[in-house]
Amino acid sequence: EAGVAQSPRYKIIEKRQSVAFWCNPISGHATLYWYQQxxxxxxxxxxxxxxxxxxxxxxxPKDRFSAERLKGVDSTLKIQPAKLEDSAVYLCASSPRFxxxxxxxxxxxGPGTRLTVL
Amino acid sequence: GENVExxxxxxxxxxxxxxxxxxxxxxxASNYFPWYKQELGKRPQLIIxxxxxxxxxxxxxxxxxxxxxxxHFSLHITETQPEDSAVYFCAAYSxxxxxxxxxxxxxxxxxNP
Numbered sequence: 001e002a003g004v005a006q007s008p009r010y011k012i013i014e015k016r017q018s019v020a021f022w023c024n025p026i027s028g029h030a031t032l033y034w035y036q037q038x039x040x041x042x043x044x045x046x047x048x049x050x051x052x053x054x055x056x057x058x059x060x061p062k063d064r065f066s067a068e069r070l071k072g073v074d075s076t077l078k079i080q081p082a083k084l085e086d087s088a089v090y091l092c093a094s095s096p097r098f099x100x101x102x103x104x105x106x107x108x109x110g111p112g113t114r115l116t117v118l
Numbered sequence: 119g120e121n122v123e124x125x126x127x128x129x130x131x132x133x134x135x136x137x138x139x140x141x142x143x144x145x146x147a148s149n150y151f152p153w154y155k156q157e158l159g160k161r162p163q164l165i166i167x168x169x170x171x172x173x174x175x176x177x178x179x180x181x182x183x184x185x186x187x188x189x190h191f192s193l194h195i196t197e198t199q200p201e202d203s204a205v206y207f208c209a210a211y212s213x214x215x216x217x218x219x220x221x222x223x224x225x226x227x228x229x230n231p
Contacts (some may be wrong), residue, residue: 033219041214042124042207042221043162056218061213091161097217105211109161 004110006092006112012116018080021113024099025094031108034067034077034089043091049075082117089114120145120212124222132230137198139225141208142190150211151184151191152219157204165206168192198229 005024013019025032031050035043046065052054052072060067064083069075079086093107121144129138149170154162168175168191175182179198184191195202207231208222227228 040224042209042223044221045218048218055194105219106152106164106167106216109154109163111161 004092004094004108006110006113007033008113009111010114010116011116013082016081017116018078019082019115020058020079021077021090021092021115022065023075023077023110025075025092026108029094029108031095031097032069032073032075033093034047034075035093037089037091037112039088046077068089079115082115084117087117098101120148120218120220122208122210122220122222124179124208124225126222126225128226128228130228130230131198133200135198135199137193137195137202137227137229139193139206139208139227140190141192141210141222142188142191143210143220145210145212146186146189147211148210151182152209152211153182153193154207154209154221156207156224158168162207182217195227198227200229200231203229 011019033048034046036046037043046060047067049069052069053099065079066079089112090110092110095107124141140195152167153165155161155165160163166180166182168184179196181194205220205224207224209219212218
């Protein structure tokens with residue numbers, strides 16, 4: 001079974017520039033998550049999609065971050081404009097679960113994109 | 119929202135010794151507790167999980183215990199090996215409509231040969 005794919009793996013940008021990350025979840029997984037992992041901390045959920053709908057974006061800084069999952073499969077996360085404090089690893093994860101379906105909760109993570117903002 | 123506290127932040131043991139990492143959570147509705155291992159520069163990998171209707175689960179050298187009354191759960195690694203060295207994260211899965219996973223801050227485990 002292919003895992004969660006992410007690209008690029010590394011990105012270095014200047015502050016105030018824009019950047020986009022791409023994620024392709026495991027085939028058939030309904031739920032997709034974007035996490036931000038700052039060095040030395042645990043992953044923090046930014047946004048959660050159920051198919052192509054957003055179910056939780058309470059911790060997404062909406063003035064600069066946006067995400068979409070238009071066809072309910074792959075997803076993009078964008079930062080515009082970037083700030084120094086956005087330097088982190090951005091992890092994508094997916095799980096089979098449908099809300100209230102009783103499916104598995106297990107989340108499978110991609111390799112992440114390491115963003116450095118100078 | 120859910121808050122997960124994890125201790126210790128660093129743990130150093132000799133090869134062959136046991137290691138214990140403890141976590142507490144705040145949301146009594148949380149019902150699923152996974153543990154992830156993250157090696158340097160790599161993705162978090164699920165190593166074991168436990169659901170709220172179970173008190174203990176074992177998988178070879180790894181075990182997890184859950185005390186719902188006290189709202190804490192622990193990871194136990196026996197007969198540690200150098201390849202167990204990594205950062206370990208606990209997490210709690212909140213109930214309700216969103217099923218959000220909240221992570222602890224991680225424990226850096228070093229197993230000295």
